[in-house]
Amino acid sequence: MQRESMEFDVVIVGAGPAGLSTACRLMQQANEAGQELMVCVVEKSAEVGGHILSGAVIESRALDELFPDWKEQGAPLKTAVTEDQVYLMTSAEKAIKLPNLIVPKTMHNHGNYIASVANLSRWLGEQAEQLGVEIFPGFAASHIIYGDDGQVAGIGTGDMGLDEKGEQKDTYMPGMDLLAKYTIFSEGCRGHLGKELLAKFELDKDADAQHYGIGIKELWDVPADKHQPGLVVHGAGWPLSEANASGGFFLYHAEDCQVMLGLITDLNYSNPHLSPFDEFQRSKHHPLIAQYLEGGKRVSYGARAITKGGFNALPKMSMPGGLLLGCDAGTLNFAKIKGTHTAMKTGMIAAETIFAALTSGDEGGKDLTAYGDNFKNSWVYEELYRTRNFGPALHKYGTFIGGAVNFIDQNLFGLPFTLRDNHEDYAQMKLASECATINYPKPDGVLSFDKPSSVFLSNTNHEENQPCHLKLKDSSIPLMQNLPKFDEPAQRYCPAGVYEILDDAAGEKVFQINSQNCVHCKTCDIKDPAQNITWVTPEGGGGPNYPNM
Template sequence: MSLERESMEFDVVIVGGGPAGLSAAIRLKQVNPDLSVVVLEKGAEVGAHILSGAVVDPVGIDRLLPGWRDEADHPFKTEVTDDHFLVLGPAGSVRLPNILMPPLMSNHGNYIVSLGLVCRWLATHAEALGVEIYPGFAATEVLYNDEGAVIGVATGDMGIEKTGKPGPNYTRGMALLGKYVLIGEGVRGSLAKQLIAKFDLSKDREPQKFGIGIKELWQVKPEHHRQGLVQHSFGWPLGMKTGGGSFLYHLEDNLVAVGFVVHLNYKNPYLYPFEEFQRFKTHPAIRGTFEGGKRLSYGARAITEGGWQSVPKLSFPGGALIGCSAGFVNVPRIKGSHNAVLSGMMAAERIAAAIAAGRANDEVVEIENDWRASDIGKDLKKVRNVKPLWSKFGTAIGVALGGLDMWTNQLFGISLFGTLKHG
């Protein structure tokens, strides 16, 4: 039984086959086709761990693949046609006029997609450029050199017995070594947490905030389906002191994605987000969509909600954090995929330039220096006070103040509150 690891060397190792990781891989090969790039994806296939049903702002895809609209097989089949925002009470609802909503909340020009299909489509583009993608392999360990810089990652060991000891078929995980490593594991990824702690990347940042998002995909009756409809709501069944919201996205083929988000700073210890989600679907404004329908799939995931104040330092010796590993979700828009794509591209361009300059395994501080002035930073800065206001004042007052703050940011480029800390 050998305890030696086999190893493979690449220019860039990317952990995570989501929008950020795949966009970084594509951009690296666009900038320099001779770079060797590998993507590790823990799911059995790309997109396997991505929950279906999302509204995507195409700003990132437009920059990454400008001609995507001419492709017959692209996954952006349903453009948003109607955008509704409801306040739910126990027995009724009120639709807020779109004219009251800050312009950045508009979904005009966005697309309702299966994010899993988007990732598979991006993977096809990446492989066509020569990127190697290894699905079914989870990166479980960060590898360092003698100076403490990141030089790669290792996959999990195989052949471990139930006692936790190596069995007769034990094989050590593979080491994938690179000049730089990009971490795009998603929210609360194990390697990202290790790196944030080791390099103190959260120093001088507000603590990250989290929510839980529960999502189901339904096949509904044709008479209950309105392709292109996006419906967001807040209020019942959550109380005024519990932050959260909900959505219905009408995709093609009579499919509807329904989701429910609860901010994880709620004070009621008896609140059960899954049960609240089921209650939500019984509301008179909601239940009709699902009568006679069939649930096809379901799942849940953590969501970063700290935004501008809580994004950790992105760069560290030998690599960088990208996508949801960095926490680039825009909370009021309930969107992060566009920023994931942009962050992958931004990191890729800086990494490619560093390699071209003969650098390796050092800190590419340009990635950290770039993001706040980029479109990612502009997107998050405008909404930076929405979550703190919601947490401090509750749903009714907090959402109203957050909306006012978004309007002043939109119209005058300033906030009435400066930059608030998270409560």
């Protein structure tokens, strides 16, 4: 069977806020101008929104611009923030509530909404289709198609129906080549095609090192008497502080007696014994958090890496024939812990840049450097520049002094200099022999849980007899290098139990990859100290399926 091809004006990889905002804005302009435009979006999840996971408190600024009547149209932003609380967790039992006066302004959420980004993406997908966009869910963009001059010319979707050895099964169906004048890459944090583009076109050669965190999230149904719609709670310190790691928890009271809670662990931690999953599970036993969960029921679980390097780590976002947008480029504002509005705005800027080019007779394949100029003239550039010191201050000086620096920078006056952090996250890990072991308590099945039951709640499913999508550059490294040096940290940094060290029948150590458990968080691709693991797309439609996350 031969691969077929289809041609479009614009192909968009990823049906998240950035990609769908690009699609909507493109068609809005085309419809207003009475011009025909062929736009398609490919999404590796079986449905739009199925792989989207975020906190989330959403700032509606970009949505206000894209769909000024979004409330009348029924966008799923229904719960306005009513109260902010920020805590410093000093121990497993105690926490200090910080007065709003000393909390950086970026952490104030008046006017924002507690919402599911997965459901917002579903709604944006509906708007895009009504505007004339073609959306192909269940089709994973597996590789980039390059033109004769090396320009991006489109993407190829993955073949379906291959077995573990890459041989064709009875269900085999070849993928398709989707060709375009311009291709948008909006895969989210650590997109595997975006990673390729960064290297091929040296897009990040003038940028600081990118930084990441892993966000682990649960959705709970809680008793009505413990539910406070609109309450936003953030905190830092314990339990991560015990391992000299940084990050923080969030707890948001959404509608319908549901609470969203999670822990973000910065992936620059140094102790290889640390397990972000177990840190999150024990954090729920803190009285500040437990008071809202007791008597409740956990209904969903998920995990996703976030790109948090901010302004200093932004790459060049254009290359011949393509643009890199949203969290694929790292536009999340970590000072606000928000990336939805910035991702959406990058998509809108991309749409306006591309439409202007196409209507001027552009045949495609060019490096749209005008995008960089338009980005610099936007509010999203100004916002990210204003918060450029937030992450580096915390990394350099810690929670206390770094927090004080950020209070001065954000609340009093902007610092006249730029702090830098060029240390790669994966390179920060110390030898296991130099670090204290961490003995995590067993989950109680009431507030804390194990990985298998958590993965079950993520609705993760992959066809087992398919090529493994977690590629090792050198299969000997996990046992010969990572195990003796770092006690193979993949066993712990993965929040889904994908990686295990087992004993075979002869008593020899075996590195096992349970790829069917993968929730597509990309942490392994980021944190492996040898940079030996590469995440690529599995068969389309596989992975988690997040409801209301």
